[in-house]
Structures are given as C-alpha cells and as structure tokens.
Amino acid sequence: MLTRSQDLLQRAEKLIDLAIKAGADKADAVVARQRASSVSVRNGKVDNTSASEADDFNLRVFVGQRVGSVSAGHGADEKALAERAVAMARVSPEDQYACLADESLLAKDWPDLDLYDPTEPGSEALTEAAMAMEETALAVPGVTASVAAGASAGMFGLVLATSHGFAGSYQRSGFGRSVAVIAGEGTKMERDYDFDSRVFFSDLENPELIGRNAGERAARRVNPRRVPTGSNMNVVFDPRVSRGLIGHLVGAINGSSVARKTSFLKDRMGEKIAISGLTINDNPHLPRRPGSRPFDGEGVVTGPLLMVENGVLQQWYLASPTAKELGLATNGRAERGGNSTVPSSTNVICDPGDVSPEELIKSIGTGLYVTELIGHGVNMLTGEYSRGASGFWIENGEIAYPVSEITIASNLKDMFNRMILANDIDPKFSTAAPTIAIEGMTLAGE
Structure with missing residues (x-):
C-alpha cells in the first residue's frame, strides 16, 4: 500500500x-x-x-x-x-x-x-x-x-x-x-x-x-523608569532580540536583496563587514532542528555553508533564478513560493564569544539591557536602525531597575563592527545567537 x-x-x-x-x-x-x-x-x-x-x-x-x-x-x-x-x-x-x-x-x-x-x-x-x-x-x-x-x-x-x-x-x-x-x-x-x-x-x-x-x-518589569537621552551608550541585547539582530544580517546577504540592490551589503562580498569574532554558519542538516531540510525548494543538494567568517562576507543566500541574475550558481538555499523560488536561510548559527552573559554585562559598566523591541525602524538599503526598546538599566555592571519608552538608534554597518559576543548560544531556534553587546549607540529617553 x-x-x-x-x-x-x-x-x-x-x-x-x-x-x-x-x-x-x-x-x-x-x-x-x-x-x-x-x-x-x-x-x-x-x-x-x-x-x-x-x-x-x-x-x-x-x-x-x-x-x-x-x-x-x-x-x-x-x-x-x-x-x-x-x-x-x-x-x-x-x-x-x-x-x-x-x-x-x-x-x-x-x-x-x-x-x-x-x-x-x-x-x-x-x-x-x-x-x-x-x-x-x-x-x-x-x-x-x-x-x-x-x-x-x-x-x-x-x-x-x-x-x-x-x-x-x-x-x-x-x-x-x-x-x-x-x-x-x-x-x-x-x-x-x-x-x-x-x-x-x-x-x-x-x-x-x-x-x-x-x-x-513580567513581575521584574513593574514600575519601569525613563532614562536620559545620550549618545555613545552601551546596549546589551538579550538573546530574544539578538536573534533578530543577526536576522537583519541574514536578510542583508540574501541574494534577492542583493539582486534588487536593496541591501546595504550589496557591494561587500569578500570584505570585512563585522568584528573578527563574528562567524556565521548556515546548516540545514542538523537533526531535530526547525530550519533543517534534506533538499531545497528546487530539489538541489543542501549542505552546511560558511556565510561570514571572522567578520568577512563569504556567500550570498542563493536560489537558481537569483544566482542566474547575479552570474553565480545556486548554493542550495531555494524556498518555493508561488510561481518562483527565492533564497532563504535554514539553521543560522552564530559562533559564541568567550565570556558569559554576566561577565559581558559587568564589563560594560553602565548601559541598557534590551529584552523587547518595538516597531520596524530598520532601513535595509542604508542600514539605518531605530527601534523602540524596553528592558533594564545596567549600573556598575549589574542589572539595576526596569526601564521603558526608550528609542535606540545607530547603523547596522557600525553595529556589526562594535559587537561583543557572549557564549550563551541556545541551539533550539532556527537562528542561534548569544547575548550581544553593541557599543556606541544613541538612546532617546527623557
């Protein structure tokens, strides 16, 4: 049967x-x-x-x-x-x-x-x-x-x-x-x-x-305070939100965005786009993982890809039509959608850093620990980044009190070059990213 x-x-x-x-x-x-x-x-x-x-x-x-x-x-x-x-x-x-x-x-x-x-x-x-x-x-x-x-x-x-x-x-x-x-x-x-x-x-x-x-x-967030507006501030992204930060990088190296010239990284192949400690792999062959697939949406062989190595951009995500437009060959990342196939990521793994989240927070002294982001203020053409945020204020290297109604701003091109990575990778998500600190951001508060 x-x-x-x-x-x-x-x-x-x-x-x-x-x-x-x-x-x-x-x-x-x-x-x-x-x-x-x-x-x-x-x-x-x-x-x-x-x-x-x-x-x-x-x-x-x-x-x-x-x-x-x-x-x-x-x-x-x-x-x-x-x-x-x-x-x-x-x-x-x-x-x-x-x-x-x-x-x-x-x-x-x-x-x-x-x-x-x-x-x-x-x-x-x-x-x-x-x-x-x-x-x-x-x-x-x-x-x-x-x-x-x-x-x-x-x-x-x-x-x-x-x-x-x-x-x-x-x-x-x-x-x-x-x-x-x-x-x-x-x-x-x-x-x-x-x-x-x-x-x-x-x-x-x-x-x-x-x-x-x-x-x-929820209980920890009660009675949040406002923080003063300032520039050149340290911001720590909880893994819940750091996955989205790495997601912006993944979107910027998608071949469709590159072909449409809507990515701020469209001319950066082979160049250093982030700190030397940032290495990103894409692996569709991890057992029991949500992004895994044995073949892609075109039936092409899949396998691990090194997308960013020590901060240097190595590959675009490609499907056959996008690869043809860019004069390249597909690398097995097609996803079928309607009458076309488009490139997409599978399991994105960001290599961990050398310090624990606690050590990372202690090292920045004073700043913002972000647990939630609001809005969609990211321009993928220019890299301009501006999001509403809430979380906790850090004083003397310790979580001090909850804060809300803050806007954080910078440019993704600068943010990727001012990262500090912790070692707390959670492998259960299709994008595995650690706690990430970004130096030199602008905060708009009171």
Whole structure:
C-alpha cells in the first residue's frame, strides 16, 4: 500500500506529465502538506480551539522563458489544472531569469534528519498544558492577570517533483507552548511572556517552567523608569532580540536583496563587514532542528555553508533564478513560493564569544539591557536602525531597575563592527545567537 507521501508524489509527477503534454517545455510540482491543532486558554477557561489539515498543490510550467503557475486543493481536475497553467504561461511576459535548477545539482539521495515525531497530543493534553502554564504564571507574586496561554501541535510536509528528474518528499513535526501575563495594576501594568517550540514533543520544556519564567519576567518589569537621552551608550541585547539582530544580517546577504540592490551589503562580498569574532554558519542538516531540510525548494543538494567568517562576507543566500541574475550558481538555499523560488536561510548559527552573559554585562559598566523591541525602524538599503526598546538599566555592571519608552538608534554597518559576543548560544531556534553587546549607540529617553 502506498504511503500518503508516495501517493502525493505520484500525483505531482502526473501533473508534470500532463503539463508537458499540454505544451510546457518543463515544469515542477509541489504539494505542501499541513496539519495543525491548537488550544488557547484564558483565566482558567478554554478560549479557542482549532484544527486543520490540507494538501495544497502548486504546478509551475515553463514555455520558453514564460512562466505560469496554478494552485489547487485536493481533488482538483489535474488535466484542467495543467492546461490552465500552460495557457497562463503563454500569455505571461518573459522572465529572463526563470529556470529550474541545473540537473547536475539535483539531490540523488539525502540524509535522515530525524524531523518527524508522530506524537499527536489530543485537545485534552493541549488544554492541560495551557492550563498548567497559566496557573503557574499567575501564582508568581506580582502577576495580576493572564493575557493567554496556548499549546499547539502540527506537521508540515513537502513533496516536490520536476520534469528533469527530481522526486522527493520530507515531513517535519512541530510542537509549541506559550503563555503571556500581566504584572502590576493600573497605569503601571507590564506584560511579558515565555514560550518553547520544538520538532519533537518530548523535547518541549515542561509547562510549569514556561509559566514560571513568564510570570517572573513580567513581575521584574513593574514600575519601569525613563532614562536620559545620550549618545555613545552601551546596549546589551538579550538573546530574544539578538536573534533578530543577526536576522537583519541574514536578510542583508540574501541574494534577492542583493539582486534588487536593496541591501546595504550589496557591494561587500569578500570584505570585512563585522568584528573578527563574528562567524556565521548556515546548516540545514542538523537533526531535530526547525530550519533543517534534506533538499531545497528546487530539489538541489543542501549542505552546511560558511556565510561570514571572522567578520568577512563569504556567500550570498542563493536560489537558481537569483544566482542566474547575479552570474553565480545556486548554493542550495531555494524556498518555493508561488510561481518562483527565492533564497532563504535554514539553521543560522552564530559562533559564541568567550565570556558569559554576566561577565559581558559587568564589563560594560553602565548601559541598557534590551529584552523587547518595538516597531520596524530598520532601513535595509542604508542600514539605518531605530527601534523602540524596553528592558533594564545596567549600573556598575549589574542589572539595576526596569526601564521603558526608550528609542535606540545607530547603523547596522557600525553595529556589526562594535559587537561583543557572549557564549550563551541556545541551539533550539532556527537562528542561534548569544547575548550581544553593541557599543556606541544613541538612546532617546527623557
């Protein structure tokens, strides 16, 4: 008996055959499988439950340099779908960079990355976890109200077939728990949260720990102060926000941004763009990691890439169309989206520094420890950076008191060259970054 993935792969290959018969020169077909269930609670009562399951087909066809793409759910008329895609391609404008991956780069085999856990916690188990998180968080002294608590489980699967010989599939499970609460009262209320997300259910942090962390985080933020405006200040980014900082670098070295000339690093290949201590690897082959994948969205072989080495930019993230536009070859980082493939990161790992977070905070003396950022004030064309922030003030190398209503500003080009990295890498996220201190930022407060 065929497995579900085998059945969907056969249907994808049939779509391609029908597209070629309808007049396409080449084609590929993707089936995205999704299954998800979740429960949210508030004040000890179930607030919402949801469950969904879908197999979404996308057929992309090429007629010369013209591309057409159609999507449909399970049960669609496959012959009509293929004919419609070809008809759309024939009236589409030419795209000189549209292409499938080079056949020589296609994966013939791939590793088992241990990405699928068949555990299916029912709604009762999800509800119990959510209730436990909320109850534990509300028991923390100073916590006055619940925002919500939730637990989820799901699966994502990808089936890919191409007209030039690739056929493959994989699936990845995902489980999550989160809770947010409020501490304080009236105008002095402060909100915070904690969460965990894993590929395997057994790897999840227990609900009570997540709840306690959320409650303690919120309670510590009560009665925040303002800080004076100043320049040339030291700012320490908690790993929650430092992952976003590294994410800005990852976005700036995405080949799509480079090709569009919308990246402040577009002309910096082979140059030093950050401190010598900054090395960033991208590895899709890490077991049980959320960014892992055995092959990319074009069926190309994947493997570890050294993106930044000792501060020197080594590679762009590339898919075949982007690589073609830049006069390069893809490096196996394509992600399928609609009628095109675009570059994307997998598991981004920032090498740790030599000091602990406590030693790093002590070394900067006075400054701001950021736990939350607000707004989207980042210009990826120029690198200008301006974000609302809250967290804690550092005095004499110690966390002193909570602060809020602050704006921090600088330029990413300068920030990457003024970093100090701690050694607290958390490997469970698709972007693993430590506590990071940035020297010489501007703070706008009182």
